Amino acid sequence: MWRFLLVLVWAAVAAAEIDRELLKEELTEYRLKNQNLHIDELEREFHHLEKQYHRTHKRVSKHLVNHVKSRLAKAEGTFCPDKHDFQCGGEKPECINDLLVCDDHVDCRNGKDEHSSVCDTHIIQEGSAYYGIATWHSCVARGSHKAAFTIIHAERFPFFKSRVFIRAAVTNEIVEHSRLVGHTYMAKGYYNFGQYRLVLVPDKDDPEFSIGLVCDFHKFDHDSADCKVVEQASLKVCATIAVSRV
Ligand SMILES: [Ca+2]
Structure with a gap:
C-alpha cells in the first residue's frame, strides 16, 4: 500500500516538473515571437526613414551644399600666420602671400594658387x-x-x-x-x-x-x-x- 502511494507522489512530482518545462518553452517561444515582431517593426521604420532621406537628399541643392562648405571653410580659418596669406591646402598645408595668387606663376607646391577655381572671374x-x-x-x-x-x-x-x-x-x-x-x-x-x-x-x-x-x-x-x-x-x-x- 505504502509503496503504491509513493509511486503516486513520484508521478505527481514528475508531472509537475514536465508542466513547468513546457511552460518555460512556451514562454521562451512567446518572447522570441515578440522580439521578431519588434525587429520587423524596426526594419519597417528604417526603410521608411531611408526613403524619406533619399527624397530629402534629392531636394538639397548644389548651391546650398556649396554655401555650407563655404561657411565651414570660413569657420575653420586658414591657419596662416599672416591675414594676407593664401592657404594652398593639400596634405602639407602651405601659405603664400596673396599677391602671388593668380599671377600666372605656380607658387604653391600643388599649384592651387593658379587653379581655375581660385582665378575664376565670375x-x-x-x-x-x-x-x-x-x-x-x-x-x-x-x-x-x-x-x-x-x-x-x-x-x-x-x-x-x-x-x-x-x-x-x-x-x-x-x-x-x-x-x-x-x-x-x-x-x-x-x-x-x-x-x-x-x-x-x-x-x-x-x-x-x-x-x-x-x-x-x-x-x-x-x-x-x-x-x-x-x-x-x-x-x-x-x-x-x-x-x-x-
Ligand atoms: Ca602664383
Whole structure:
C-alpha cells in the first residue's frame, strides 16, 4: 500500500516538473515571437526613414551644399600666420602671400594658387549685380535698408595680375521724410583673388563719402558674399550686408 502511494507522489512530482518545462518553452517561444515582431517593426521604420532621406537628399541643392562648405571653410580659418596669406591646402598645408595668387606663376607646391577655381572671374564679370539688406551698427543712426551694387567695368593689367581693378555703381535705398529714396554713387576698387575679396570706395573725395565697402565672397559659393561698410580711415565696421547675385 505504502509503496503504491509513493509511486503516486513520484508521478505527481514528475508531472509537475514536465508542466513547468513546457511552460518555460512556451514562454521562451512567446518572447522570441515578440522580439521578431519588434525587429520587423524596426526594419519597417528604417526603410521608411531611408526613403524619406533619399527624397530629402534629392531636394538639397548644389548651391546650398556649396554655401555650407563655404561657411565651414570660413569657420575653420586658414591657419596662416599672416591675414594676407593664401592657404594652398593639400596634405602639407602651405601659405603664400596673396599677391602671388593668380599671377600666372605656380607658387604653391600643388599649384592651387593658379587653379581655375581660385582665378575664376565670375564674381567680377561686368554686369554682375549683388543685392542685400544693410544693417547699421554704428557711424550713423540709420535703419536697415536695401543696398545693391553692379560691376560696371573690370580690368586686369599684365604687370599686376593678382588684382582686378573694378568700377561699380552702388545704390542704397533709404527712407527720407517717409519716402523711399535711392542714392547711387560710383565706386572704384579692386578684387583680390587670394582672399575672394572685393573692395570698393566712392569715386570722389568727399568727407561725406569716407566709407568703403569690403565684400568677402564665399570660397565655394561665388554668388554670395558677406559685406561690411567700413570707415575708410579707421576700418571701423559701420554696417553689415549679406549680398547675393541678382
Ligand atoms: Ca602664383
